[in-house]
Amino acid sequence: MSEPIRLPVLFLTDPVVLPGMVVPVQLDEAARAAIDAAGISSDAPSGGGKLLVAPRLDDRYASYGVIASVVQMGRLATGEPAAVIKAEQRAHIGHGVSGPGAALWVEADVVAESEADARTTDLAREYKQLVVAMLQRRDAWQVIDSVNKLVEPGAIADTAGYASYLTDVQKRELLETPDVGERLTMLIDWTKSHLAEVEVNDKISSDVRDGMEKTQKEFLLRQQLAAIRKELGEDEPDGADDYRGRVEAADLPEKVREAAMREVGKLERSSDQSPESGYIRTWLDTVLDLPWNVATTDETDIVAARAILDADHHGLDDVKDRIVEFLAVRARRAERGLQLVGGRGSGAVMVLAGPPGVGKTSLGESVARALGRKFVRVALGGVRDEAEIRGHRRTYVGALPGRIVRAIGEAGSMNPVVLLDEIDKVGSDYRGDPSAALLEVLDPAQNHTFRDHYLDLDLDLSDVVFLATANVIEQIPPALLDRMELVPIDGYTEDDKVAIARNYLLPRQLNRAAVNSDEVDVTDGALRKIAADYTREPGVRQFERLLAKALRKAATKLATESGPLHVDEAGLVDYLGRPRFTPDxxxxxxxxxxxxxxxxxxxxxxxxxxxxxxxxxxxxxxxxxxxxxxxxxxxxxxxxxxxxxxxxxxxxxxxxxxxxxxxxxxxxxxxxxxxxxxxxxxxxxxxxxxxxxxxxxxxxxxxxxxxxxxxxxxxxxxxxxxxxxxxxxxxxxxxxxxxxxxxxxxxxxxxxxxxxxxxxxxxxxxxxxxxxxxxxxx
The missing domain is CATH 3.30.230.10 (Ribosomal Protein S5; domain 2)
Structure with missing residues (x-):
């Protein structure tokens, strides 16, 4: 036996490496330390540029490993550093020794392969035949050629390292068995057992195919039986006939009706046990639930619309003027029977851009009230999947229409006000770019033929009033912003905040706290101090939270004290604590x-x-x-x-x-x-x-x-x-x-x-x- 050699050790959990194998290894800290110590990335120590690769065991240290060398350094497809190592010889692991670097060093004895005798050669030939038989079942002819070229019994046995049907325990047993004959004997037994299991599985698969053919035959016979019953006048309506009646009775556009009838025909020809029948039923339910020819009548009273906007929001004159202009032009076009090119709608898509708390979302509800339309909100914050806008294709399990189609169905009309909330927070990743899908939705020249992937039908969105909200204009893709009209809402002055609090926030919070103005009186000075010293925001969201806090404390005091309570500038500290902002x-x-x-x-x-x-x-x-x-x-x-x-x-x-x-x-x-x-x-x-x-x-x-x-x-x-x-x-x-x-x-x-x-x-x-x-x- 040769003298022991000192080598750094690389322990691998998976795979178990046998001599002759070439495997990639991800370079974590321990692997990099072992390779560096072996001289791959630095000067070679006494190990001569080699390292020892051994399996990592749960209950004990491995007693055998393989001496390996590094073939190539590079990166995996995921971008992580890796190395390709080639195993060369078995080695018996001795005791640990000291060595340079951060790696673990051991002494190892090289295990020489025993000379092949007649029995070993026969076992190798038998195992090679079994391996070739398995590879032929998989049509792996290139691998068969490689196996046939092997002559040494030890090399033939060690090809089992690539066998997917062997467990890690079995591969470790092969690694720890120096005798070639014993290894071949174990492999022949394991391979024969696996082949027997494969044959059983093939028989089961054949039986399943035969059963499916029988099911299809029964379906054909049932269809013939149904036709015979229909001729005899004994037909009983089933689910498919019910869908046919629903489609015929529904108020659908002609092209939609034709597509629905084609799907009904597929449903009638398919078996109830077929997964496709469930997909067709879900699609038909979605189509029948959409309000294809339902639309609300717009209000044309401009004065009343402006009164609604003024009642709901303080200030924001530019936004209100733009909305009233939209209503006025729409009313005149309706009177004269004019239409826009590409659709019958207005083509107006406004984006309300401003900081949080200035009333962008609630302004959309006011627009719907002023128009007399249904209102629906579509939250786009964090949406990264294009299918959320265009819908999933029906080939996928659990496919659904996109958010736009679902919003139309939720509104119950084809001309609602749809608020695309937080449009600046739409993301993109490997699933697509939702902002690109929104281009078709918001473009007046295209959205009269919007096609959802799930419906695969043209949907007319030209009469929908789209409003969008955003906090940061720069985060909206330029192509998307180009299709929208920018309406900035920059924030409120201190006087505006006091007026909003007096007219809107305070009455709402008094009602939520179950107190009235006779029991709790909040002065204008207190409101102004809240706006100046307790909040530093362009909107009034935090302002309203502080009002709610003060009124909750007031309600608590009223439980033990007699009212009324007077909340003034000096007494705010008792209700809200010390001011958060001081001039600095x-x-x-x-x-x-x-x-x-x-x-x-x-x-x-x-x-x-x-x-x-x-x-x-x-x-x-x-x-x-x-x-x-x-x-x-x-x-x-x-x-x-x-x-x-x-x-x-x-x-x-x-x-x-x-x-x-x-x-x-x-x-x-x-x-x-x-x-x-x-x-x-x-x-x-x-x-x-x-x-x-x-x-x-x-x-x-x-x-x-x-x-x-x-x-x-x-x-x-x-x-x-x-x-x-x-x-x-x-x-x-x-x-x-x-x-x-x-x-x-x-x-x-x-x-x-x-x-x-x-x-x-x-x-x-x-x-x-x-x-x-x-x-x-x-």
Missing amino acids: VHERTEVPGVATGLAVTGLGGDVLFIEAASTEGKPELVLTGQLGDVMKESAQIALSYVRSHAADFGVDPDALERSIHVHVPAGAVPKDGPSAGVTMVTALVSMATGRPVRSDVGMTGEVTLNGRVLPIGGVKQKLLAAQRAGLTTVFIPARNEPDLDDVPAEVLSALDVRPMTDVADILALALEEPADLLEKVS
């Missing part, structure tokens, strides 16, 4: 290097603080705060601009040749967008000059390397956020001055909005003067 702009900006910017998020406008500091070290720019690529570029541009114009701002150029750190607090919140450039320039100049930024100043706009202030979006939302934060002066790009027409007058009266074209002008007005600093110090 002055505190944040009283030190140099901090500027107040304005941004738009998925929750509306918000105040954004940008901090800058410098430390000794090599000149570099450090950015923190989970900034996106656009804001990172803005910071680079801002620093380059300040360095190139340092003399203009009275900054020592050497003061900027240090490590500059720009930070945007709230690092857990991702931030990106082209509107922070001027704020970053202001923060950097403030840091370099030691002059703090005025605490009453906010700003927004992108900057170029020449200092030009570029236009941005979301001006209205940003100005609303500035008013909520207590700012008095706001700098905006000059090219955004026309956007001020959309800003409420009360916001413009509370803010000094200054359009600017050069960032240097902003710096001259935003930074405190040195004289003011000396006055503060003294």
Whole structure:
């Protein structure tokens, strides 16, 4: 026997590797350590570039393994790293030894194959015949050729490592049996048993086929018997005849009726035991339940429609005007008998875009009331399967029509108001892109022939009024947004929130708390304080939650105290606790290097603080705060601009040749967008000059390397956020001055909005003067 060799060990749970096998191995931490130790990825140790592969046992250590080498390194189809190893010789595992790397090292003795005698050769020939017989049943002729080329009995026996009918326990037993004759004897017994089992299964399958042929014969005879009974006048209606009568009695379009009658014919020809009959019945039920020729009559009273919208929602004049315009045009077209090309509907698809809590979803219900139509909501948030829109094909088990068809059936008419809620949160994956399917739904030139995969019939959606809601317009695919009319809802002012609370939220919450206005009185001052100090939101959702909380506490007090209760500004702490928001702009900006910017998020406008500091070290720019690529570029541009114009701002150029750190607090919140450039320039100049930024100043706009202030979006939302934060002066790009027409007058009266074209002008007005600093110090 040769001297033992030291090898790193790789334990595998599956498969059991026998000599001659070539198998892929996923490289987890242990596998990579073993391969590295063997010298595949580093210098070869005493093992000579080999490793020992052994099965992993539950109750004991394996006593045998195989010496293997790595043929190839690469990745699996899933992208995970892997290696292909080739097993070469059996080895008996000795005791553990020390070795380099993180792998386990052992001593192993190579097990030499015994010389073949006449008995072993006969056993090998018999086992080869059994293997070839099994492979012939599977038509695996290429594998048969490979097996026939094998001559050595040991190599023939070790082909059992690829046998799928052998268990891991049996393969480990083969690995631990050095004698070739014993291995062949065991394999012959196991293979004969498996062949006998296969023959039994084949007989069972043959019997099942014969039974199916008998069933088909019986079905044919039953059909002939039914025809004979019908001729004799003894016909009894069954399920198929019932469907035929339902289709004939239903009010269906002609093409739909023809398709339904074809399916009824298939149902009559199929057996009740056939799975297809169940699919056909479900399809026919779906078709018969749809309101193909049912439609509601639209209201044409424009004044009444506007009154409904005003009663349901405060403000939102732009949205209400657009809806009333839609009604007016529709009424005139109906009077004159005009139709749109491609359908009889209006073609209007509006997307209500704005932050949460501003009333987008409830506005859809008001539109349906104003039109006198049925209303149905389709939630699209998180939808990633295209079949959710177009439906599943009937070839799949459990197939259903898409959400659009189900919404039409739920509404009970062909012209409902369908609200596509959260359209910006539609996703896509390997199951398709639902937003692409929505293109056909929302395109007025196509949706009069919308085809659901499940129905496989043309469905006219041209008379459906589609409304969509979204929080972030940028997340809507451009092609989909192009088919919709954008109606922005930017948020409410403080006065709007107080009016909404007084007229809508407070009466609703009084009713839910089972109290009335005589028992609990909430002052306007308390409502205004809730809007200013307890909530910082563009909508009123959190506002309503706080009202509900205050009224619940009031109802609890009424159980032990006599009323009425008076909830005023001073007593809010007893009902809601301390205010959650306090003005902190002055505190944040009283030190140099901090500027107040304005941004738009998925929750509306918000105040954004940008901090800058410098430390000794090599000149570099450090950015923190989970900034996106656009804001990172803005910071680079801002620093380059300040360095190139340092003399203009009275900054020592050497003061900027240090490590500059720009930070945007709230690092857990991702931030990106082209509107922070001027704020970053202001923060950097403030840091370099030691002059703090005025605490009453906010700003927004992108900057170029020449200092030009570029236009941005979301001006209205940003100005609303500035008013909520207590700012008095706001700098905006000059090219955004026309956007001020959309800003409420009360916001413009509370803010000094200054359009600017050069960032240097902003710096001259935003930074405190040195004289003011000396006055503060003294």
